[in-house]
Every structure is written in structure tokens, then in C-alpha cells.
Amino acid sequence: GQNIDQPTEMTATEGAIVQINCTYQTSGFNGLFWYQQHAGEAPTFLSYNVLDGLEEKGRFSSFLSRSKGYSYLLLKELQMKDSASYLCAVRVPSGYSTLTFGKGTMLLVSP
């Protein structure tokens, strides 16, 4: 089976930096994704890692270690609008290479 773990909730202060971790054990690996989902809205794509290392995109960065089955999403200069659920997802090469999602980490940014 597939198992993707991430913390259920995190809190942080506006302007701070927060790191959301994700560990996975899956039958195969073909990329790791991070999505942001605001309450009542559809998930939106944030980042994609397929090779080890850090991918930086503005205030958001994502890191991957395939040997450790580990990724993190780093959010810098936190803003109130960053309060959302952050979903870690792994693409498993099975048939149509579908995405398997973790349960998400609810991030609350306070003033």
C-alpha cells in the first residue's frame, strides 16, 4: 500500500518561516508534489520535485530526499493568506501514474 505522513496542524506567526515535513512509503516513485488548499476551494499546485535537492519558487521552496522518502515545504515571510491546508502528494507509476495524497497539514498563520 501507499503511506504518506505529514503533521496534522501547525501554527506560525506572520513574517516567520515554517517547514512542513512529509514522509512517504510508496510502491514506486515518480515525483512529489505540494498543493495548497484554502478552505472551501480546490487544491492549487505549488511545487514539484523528482530529483533530490531543493527547488525554490519565490517565498516557497520544496526539498526532496528519495533515499530517505522525505520532503519538506518551506514557506518564508509568512503572510496571513498562507493560512491553508498543504497537501503532499506522490506520483506512483501505476497505470496512469496517478497522485496519492497525504492527509494534509493545516497551517494557521497568526498576526
Next chain:
Amino acid sequence: SAVISQKPSRDICQRGTSLTIQCQVDSQVTMMFWYRQQPGQSLTLIATANQGSEATYESGFVIDKFPISRPNLTFSTLTVSNMSPEDSSIYLCSVEFTRETGELFFGEGSRLTVL
């Protein structure tokens, strides 16, 4: 990216009835996916809909309960049949535009409440 429209956005349904959710994309896509997001849970893939062939269902989901149509490259429907309160969920249509990354784009979702 593209615009993905789902209808209805929300509905309240009676136990035992069926409801069909429509997903319209403003460009042609090969693969469309239907996900379910139960309250407080993450997204679970129901099935993959490929135009011109039968949908492929994930473990725990069957065609009799969730029949899917995919008549062309821009449209798909998901029917939730013989609903029970356990089917109360958000149902999301998604498409893959960038084959290199497999990034998914999602519709706004259809929030169903079954009484």
C-alpha cells in the same frame, strides 16, 4: 493551465437517490480524474477517465456505485448512485496538462450532503 468547471457546486440529496456531477474543461485533455475528499480527509482517487474507453477504478470504488462517462476530450460526468450519508463529501474533477510533471489542475469541487 485551463479553466475547469464543475456543476453542481453543492447539493443536498436524499438517501437512496443518485446525482450526476458534470466537469467541463475549456481545452482538450486526454486524462481526467475524479477524486473524493471526505470531511477532514485528503483526496482519494475514485477513477481515471480516458476518452473512448471504460474508466479505471481504484480499489474500493466500483462502477455500479460511481458510473463515469467521458464522451469527448473536454467533458466528463461522475454519478454517485444510491446515496447514503457516508457519500457526503466533496467530489473533485482534475486534469493533467503537463505530461512531464504530471501536475494536476482541479475543478472547484462539488460538495454533496446526503440526508
